[in-house]
Amino acid sequence: MSADPLTRTRIKFCGFTRSDDIDSAVAVGVDAVGFVMWPKSKRGVSVEQLAELSARVPAFVTRVGLFVDQSTELIEQCLPHLDLLQFHGDEMPEACQQYGVAWIKALRMRDEIDLAQQAERYHQAQALLLDAYRPGTPGGTGETFDWSRIPANLAKPVILAGGLTPDNIAEAVRQVMPYAVDVSGGIEAAYGCKDAAKMAAFVRHVALADTR
C-alpha cells in the first residue's frame, strides 16, 4: 500500500558538507536537510559553508541547523540560512525559543529518561527527536536504541534517529510509526560524504514500509 501524502513519514538527511550530495538528496525526495554547526563533529561546517550549502536547497525543502550548546551569537549568524533549529545539547526551553524560529529538541534515550515529562518541558518544540544515548557524545553515534521504549501517546510528534540505515529503516517505520526519521551515518560513504545509492534506498524503504 502506498503512503498517504498527508500523513507519510517525513525524511531528514543530516550532516551535509558537499553541494552535490544535496542535489542527490533532493532528487530522491528528501523533506529536510541538516547542517551540523557543532565544530567538534567530523561533519561540522562553518557559517560560510552553511551559506553556500543552504543556497543549493530548493524551496519547500527544509534547511535545518544542528547545534550543541552553542552561543546565541553563532546561532544568530546562521539564522538567515535556516528554516528550523535542532538542539542537541542541554539547552533550556527558553534558550531554544528565543530566536523566533521553529525548533526541535533532541533527547538521548538514557535509561532514566521520562519522555512524558520532557514533552511537557519542551512543549514549544515542533517535535522531539529521539536518539541513542552514548555517554560523552551528543549524537551522530550510528547506534540504535530499543524502539519499544517510545510511548505511542507522546504529546509531541516523534522524529526517530540513531543508527538508522537502508537495512533497518523499514522495520523502524513499521514499529514506531514516527512523524519523521532522521539519519546521518547510515547514508554515508565516509564522514560528511553522502552515498547517493544509500539515500535512494533509504527513501524507497521508508515509502514501502509506510502504510498509513
Ligand SMILES: O=C(O)c1ccccc1N[C@@H]1O[C@H](COP(=O)(O)O)[C@@H](O)[C@H]1O
Ligand atoms: O552528526 C553528527 O556529527 C552529530 C554531532 C552531534 C550531535 C548530533 C549529531 N548528529 C545527529 O545524530 C542523530 C543520529 O545520527 P546517526 O544517524 O546515528 O549517525 C541524527 O539526528 C544526526 O543528525
